[in-house]
Amino acid sequence: MVKEFQNKNYWTLILGGSSGLGLATAQKLAKHGMNICIIHRNSRAQEDEINTEFNKIVAEGVQFKSFNIDAFKSEKREQIISELKIVFGSLGKIRTLVHSVAKGNLKPMLDDQKPTLKTDDFNLTINAMAISLYDWTKAIFEAKLFFEDARIISFTSEGNTKAWKNYAAVSAAKVTLEAISRNIALEFAPFGIRANCVQAGVTDTASLRMIPGSDKIKEHSLKRNPFKKLTQPEDVANAVYLLSKDEASWINGCVIPVDGGEHIS
DSSP, rough: OOOOOTTEEEEEETTOSSHHHHHHHHHHHHHHHHHEEEEEOOOGGGGGHHHHHHHHHHTTTOOOOESSSTTTSSHHHHHHHHHHHHHHHTTTTEEEEEEEEOOOOOOOOSSSSSOOHHHHHHHHHHHHIIIIHHHHHOOOHHTEEEEEEEEEEEOOGGTTTTTOOOOOHHHHHHHHHHHHHHHHHHSSSGGTTTEEEEOOOOOSHHHHHTSTTTTHHHHHHHHHHHTOOOHHHHHHHHHHHHHHGGGGGTTOOOOOEETTTTGGG
């Protein structure tokens, strides 16, 4: 396997990389020589399983750093940035920032028996799943930790245009995420930063399984996907890898479906 990122002092920082799309992305990029930093928030009960996966990254021979911390608090973000300056040394820079945050409220707007969406639910979800992309981009930029040709990649879904019950807050967050990404692509371009969103197809992750009725979503996706398969985390990780390569430098401000054609039918 060609390790084109090896010995270039490239780092990928992944927000939400302990499972699902973020973890698959970390493991894929590590195979190609990218140093990895993962920021996640998990309980002690999950530590053994997560460390097993992180050890696979370390086994690739790259530098690795993880923070089990609340990435949405400004003081924690400043703490991490300070530590990364030490970890990176004088040469290390962030080539790719991956936003893979799944933290939001999955409540209906109307229901006689279950709790329904409130304004605070929207605020929490949009802040975590969208505005945090800007917060981290700005913090890394101001700390001068971006490589001169950097890539910012975030994950969106078809909920950006389609209405699914219980998904209103997350849907609003995805639309906001895409809007922020487009403006990053515009306003940070003079500094060598590209920003794109990957619209992943329906993927059987822990995040999907939290959505009420997720089994029906998977069943419907299998019927409409041209390949009659669900998207795999590795499919999305492959796309992030491609977008991190030198040859992808002219891709900017896009929402790119990675779903085997699921979105066309």
